[in-house]
Amino acid sequence: MSVSEKQIGDVILRCDNISLSFGGVRALTNISIDVREHEILAIIGPNGAGKSSMLNVINGVYHPQEGSVTYQGQTRRAMKPHETARHGIARTFQNIALFKGMSVLDNIMTGRYTKMKRNFLWQALYVGPNLKEEIEHREVCERVIDFLQIENIRKTPVGRLPYGLQKRVELGRALAAEPQLLLLDEPMAGMNVEEKEDMCRFILDVNDEFGTTIVLIEHDMGVVMDISDRVAVLDYGKKIADGSPAEVRANQDVIDAYLGVAH
Amino acid sequence: MGWMVRGAPDLSVHDTFPKLMLYHAAVRGAHPAWREKDFGIWQTWNWSEVAQEVRAFAMGLKALGFRRGDRLAIVGDNRPHLYWSMLAAQSLGGVPVPMYQDAVANEMRYVLSHAEVRFAVVEDQEQVDKLLEIKSDCATLDHIIFNDPRGLRNYSQPFLTSFAKVQELGRGEESTHPDFFEDSVAQGKAQDLSVILYTSGTTGQSKGVMLAFSNVIMSAKGAIDFDRLTGDEEVLAYLPMAWVGDHIYSFGESLVAGFCVACPESSNTVMHDLRELGPTFFFAPPRIFENLLTQVMIRMEDAGRIKRSMFHYFMAVAKRCGAAILDGNKQVSLSDRLLYALGRILVYGPLLNVLGFTRIRLAHTAGEAIGPDIFRFYRSLGVNIKQIYGSTEASVFITIQPDGMIKDDTVGVPVPGVELKMADSGEVLFRSPGAFLAYFKNDEGTKATKTDDGWVSTGDAGFLDDDGHLKIIDRAKDVGKLNTGGMFAPKYIENKLKFFPFIKEAVAYGDGRDYVACFLNFDIEAVGNWAERKGLAYSGYNDLACKPEVYSLLADCVDQVNRDLANDPHLSASQVKRFLILHKELDADDGELTRTRKVRRGFIAEKYAELVTALYSGQSHCDIEAQVTFEDGRKGTIKANIAIQDAQIYQPMKKAG
Numbered sequence: 001m002s003v004s005e006k007q008i009g010d011v012i013l014r015c016d017n018i019s020l021s022f023g024g025v026r027a028l029t030n031i032s033i034d035v036r037e038h039e040i041l042a043i044i045g046p047n048g049a050g051k052s053s054m055l056n057v058i059n060g061v062y063h064p065q066e067g068s069v070t071y072q073g074q075t076r077r078a079m080k081p082h083e084t085a086r087h088g089i090a091r092t093f094q095n096i097a098l099f100k101g102m103s104v105l106d107n108i109m110t111g112r113y114t115k116m117k118r119n120f121l122w123q124a125l126y127v128g129p130n131l132k133e134e135i136e137h138r139e140v141c142e143r144v145i146d147f148l149q150i151e152n153i154r155k156t157p158v159g160r161l162p163y164g165l166q167k168r169v170e171l172g173r174a175l176a177a178e179p180q181l182l183l184l185d186e187p188m189a190g191m192n193v194e195e196k197e198d199m200c201r202f203i204l205d206v207n208d209e210f211g212t213t214i215v216l217i218e219h220d221m222g223v224v225m226d227i228s229d230r231v232a233v234l235d236y237g238k239k240i241a242d243g244s245p246a247e248v249r250a251n252q253d254v255i256d257a258y259l260g261v262a263h
Numbered sequence: 264m265g266w267m268v269r270g271a272p273d274l275s276v277h278d279t280f281p282k283l284m285l286y287h288a289a290v291r292g293a294h295p296a297w298r299e300k301d302f303g304i305w306q307t308w309n310w311s312e313v314a315q316e317v318r319a320f321a322m323g324l325k326a327l328g329f330r331r332g333d334r335l336a337i338v339g340d341n342r343p344h345l346y347w348s349m350l351a352a353q354s355l356g357g358v359p360v361p362m363y364q365d366a367v368a369n370e371m372r373y374v375l376s377h378a379e380v381r382f383a384v385v386e387d388q389e390q391v392d393k394l395l396e397i398k399s400d401c402a403t404l405d406h407i408i409f410n411d412p413r414g415l416r417n418y419s420q421p422f423l424t425s426f427a428k429v430q431e432l433g434r435g436e437e438s439t440h441p442d443f444f445e446d447s448v449a450q451g452k453a454q455d456l457s458v459i460l461y462t463s464g465t466t467g468q469s470k471g472v473m474l475a476f477s478n479v480i481m482s483a484k485g486a487i488d489f490d491r492l493t494g495d496e497e498v499l500a501y502l503p504m505a506w507v508g509d510h511i512y513s514f515g516e517s518l519v520a521g522f523c524v525a526c527p528e529s530s531n532t533v534m535h536d537l538r539e540l541g542p543t544f545f546f547a548p549p550r551i552f553e554n555l556l557t558q559v560m561i562r563m564e565d566a567g568r569i570k571r572s573m574f575h576y577f578m579a580v581a582k583r584c585g586a587a588i589l590d591g592n593k594q595v596s597l598s599d600r601l602l603y604a605l606g607r608i609l610v611y612g613p614l615l616n617v618l619g620f621t622r623i624r625l626a627h628t629a630g631e632a633i634g635p636d637i638f639r640f641y642r643s644l645g646v647n648i649k650q651i652y653g654s655t656e657a658s659v660f661i662t663i664q665p666d667g668m669i670k671d672d673t674v675g676v677p678v679p680g681v682e683l684k685m686a687d688s689g690e691v692l693f694r695s696p697g698a699f700l701a702y703f704k705n706d707e708g709t710k711a712t713k714t715d716d717g718w719v720s721t722g723d724a725g726f727l728d729d730d731g732h733l734k735i736i737d738r739a740k741d742v743g744k745l746n747t748g749g750m751f752a753p754k755y756i757e758n759k760l761k762f763f764p765f766i767k768e769a770v771a772y773g774d775g776r777d778y779v780a781c782f783l784n785f786d787i788e789a790v791g792n793w794a795e796r797k798g799l800a801y802s803g804y805n806d807l808a809c810k811p812e813v814y815s816l817l818a819d820c821v822d823q824v825n826r827d828l829a830n831d832p833h834l835s836a837s838q839v840k841r842f843l844i845l846h847k848e849l850d851a852d853d854g855e856l857t858r859t860r861k862v863r864r865g866f867i868a869e870k871y872a873e874l875v876t877a878l879y880s881g882q883s884h885c886d887i888e889a890q891v892t893f894e895d896g897r898k899g900t901i902k903a904n905i906a907i908q909d910a911q912i913y914q915p916m917k918k919a920g
Contacts, residue, residue: 142302147413152531154303205414 008229009037012213013181018057018067020050027053028064029237035181040207040214042224045234046257051217052094054234055183058215059091060084071181086114090179092170094186094217100159104169107158108144111176112137144175147209148202164195171202175210182206184216188223196220200227225249233257274484274519278453279476281317281354283518285448288314291521294494297343298525300536308343310521316344318444320426321351323433324382325443327406327424331356331450334378334459338362338371338394339386341500341526344410344426346514348384353457353476354448357382360459360471361505368393374461375401378471378703382406384426388414391423453477459703460507460655471703472507472655482658482697483515485678489663490625490649494521496544497622501526501533507655508629512546515658537619545626549633552626552648555618556637577606578643585611585643590667611644620646627651627663634762635671642669650674652735656712656719657681658697662733673732683733689724689750690739724752726833736834741864743774749836751779753864756837759827763820764789768849770862771839772875778840780878782867783817784848790816805901808844814908817844821910829913838912841878843885845871846903852892874905883907 292311500513652674664675
């Protein structure tokens with residue numbers, strides 16, 4: 001079974017001519033990227049190329065000055081992060097953003113927040129329809145825990161866990177939202193080889209098992225070339241290449257960007 | 264109590280495991296039989312549900328072409344479905360071959376082809392991948408059945424099927440052959456081969472031990488009667504299914520007595536699950552009990568002052584009288600009994616709860632010698648922990664420590680039905696209803712181990728003490744003789760030394776010599792801690808190893824061992840006369856230890872030949888240069904001048920009275 005056998009569907013997210021600047025700094029210039037259903041798209045580029053900005057545009061943290069994002073047939077320029085979350089986009093962060101004092105299970109439960117129907121007053125009560133809802137949410141979380149093989153730390157406060165596991169918990173929280181599109185910001189940064197291998201396995205499994213579309217930023221070229229269906233390369237806020245891993249590897253602009261050429 | 268009321272199965276009628284399963288399903292169908300923690304919740308199957316699951320799976324196997332006598336391999340962590348696969352194979356007259364789940368593909372190849380396995384039931388994608396890798400070399404392997412479908416959706420091999428699919432197939436098959444299952448079960452006989460268990464193969468090529476239904480059932484029955492187990496026990500199945508211990512404790516005994524077996528959520532959650540479940544009967548190798556105790560001690564050091572002093576006070580009480588109370592000893596004073604009762608409320612009860620031992624009635628340990636301190640710790644808390652002695656060839660049980668007569672250094676008395684005798688070489692031989700049929704396809708091996716009249720050699724040397732308790736001292740091939748004529752059992756002496764927390768490794772010499780002498784390695788953490796408390800400055804292991812203070816610390820340990828040995832009529836000659844502290848820690852990277860941390864006595868003797876010579880000469884010091892391998896693979900040499908110290912030898916004591 002290889003990645004290439006899977007069915008890649010239509011475009012589910014289209015970014016058209018996105019430009020984003022902070023004061024005089026142009027972070028992104030006229031970038032267009034498509035994301036197709038079920039694919040794993042990697043965004044790579046040297047430091048400061050605008051990769052994280054691109055993810056932040058997609059899930060509505062940044063609002064680009066120009067261009068538009070079309071997701072699920074709706075075109076918009078500005079959308080709030082919680083709205084994108086409700087529409088099935090979940091993400092993880094470059095620097096882990098978990099609640100350190102809360103248990104793994106509780107952290108993953110927070111991923112269900114957008115799916116909870118009742119307000120917090122209701123949730124304080126552990127009775128009736130709310131109990132039923134809680135059980136449903138818990139079941140989803142337990143499936144995520146099983147999937148990521150973190151049963152043994154279910155009740156452990158996140159702050160006590162090693163870095164690699166915290167990253168996995170963060171992925172778990174994103175998965176608990178049952179996203180259609182998953183944005184991963186450097187999921188393997190700072191991990192050792194074994195942890196990276198595990199994480200790759202999980203990313204491929206998420207993609208395979210749930211059909212989740214994944215956009216990830218990663219620096220480890222070995223990882224990127226292995227697991228991605230398609231790679232987009234940014235450099236100084238511009239897209240310089242977009243294609244299969246093999247094409248990108250052979251692209252002269254990409255080689256220049258990575259090896260350094262006078263601009 | 265249900266067990267007592269409804270009566271035990273008549274084992275002359277219900278003489279195979281499938282028959283026993285049907286018996287329990289008919290007589291006590293609603294009683295829980297298997298549990299598994301899944302998605303954070305304990306799922307339970309009762310006996311009648313289990314019978315249905317097994318039946319559906321067996322019929323599915325039949326539909327796939329499973330014939331009487333076919334071998335079915337089982338690979339995976341402890342899962343109810345895998346245990347049921349064994350029952351299903353046995354129902355059809357087939358033979359389950361459980362395999363070690365952490366074996367690499369290459370190791371599996373040997374067992375699969377040697378046992379000519381036709382069907383394999385495996386846990387998940389990981390195991391499927393391993394089998395696919397070697398499938399072309401295993402000509403007989405026709406079907407692979409997996410339990411957990413995760414990640415396997417896109418595998419298109421025609422010989423791959425899921426457990427659920429096979430059961431579905433079986434339910435269809437049942438409509439056309441409604442009586443097949445019962446007929447097939449009825450054809451099974453007590454003398455039939457029930458399972459082939461491959462030894463782990465640490466000592467050469469692994470051997471397939473063939474056990475008949477009667478072997479496993481009678482051995483399990485003997486242990487159940489000996490320790491009065493009932494159908495209401497709860498046990499946790501967490502040891503490898505390929506190991507005979509798990510096969511008897513989690514499969515054989517459960518089916519004979521009808522008690523419930525629980526499978527943990529994953530191998531990482533065993534200790535959590537143990538706490539939640541609170542088993543009534545627990546089997547573990549000594550290192551698990553040791554780890555639990557270490558965790559308790561570490562956490563107690565972090566506790567507040569009041570708690571800590573309460574803990575130490577009541578642990579002292581327990582040490583004084585706990586074991587005696589457990590053994591039903593009448594001589595415990597009333598004040599001690601009252602204090603112990605108070606301690607139970609304040610300390611022992613909560614502590615047992617944390618360990619998951621609140622409901623425990625009985626614990627067994629085996630595999631290697633358990634440190635007397637650890638052993639006494641659990642007994643003093645009221646946990647009836649016992650050492651047993653057994654082997655794969657015996658369907659586990661040879662001896663068990665009897666209630667009320669527990670000695671630290673023996674493994675107890677023969678289980679009813681087991682006969683023991685000692686060969687001239689000191690090797691222990693046994694004859695029992697549990698004794699294996701033969702090794703699979705290895706007549707030579709069988710002849711070397713089992714005589715025609717049924718005596719099986721264990722490979723262990725030991726003797727019976729005055730009360731008829733068996734004392735195992737070493738592997739028979741390692742036992743030697745001193746020039747003075749006394750028996751020399753190196754491992755026995757080494758274990759005695761290693762039970763001191765200060766001593767990490769010991770290597771004893773004496774075969775063909777005038778006296779026993781040994782190398783010692785101290786435990787850098789324990790001794791380092793001790794040195795800090797004493798205000799002794801040091802830079803590392805090397806430095807500590809030459810300090811006279813450390814020598815005198817270890818000399819105390821050796822002295823105690825010698826006193827102990829002097830009391831033992833068989834071993835009083837092997838007191839340690841001279842010892843030295845090695846200047847480096849023995850390490851597997853230097854080939855001095857095996858990967859399982861057993862000392863390689865012969866290799867060490869060669870490598871440090873000068874030191875051995877010095878031990879047997881009058882020298883008080885010896886220069887040595889030794890090669891070491893650093894963590895990164897570089898090699899270097901360490902030079903040292905090692906002191907050799909004499910220890911006091913005690914006169915053998917005459918037994919009083």
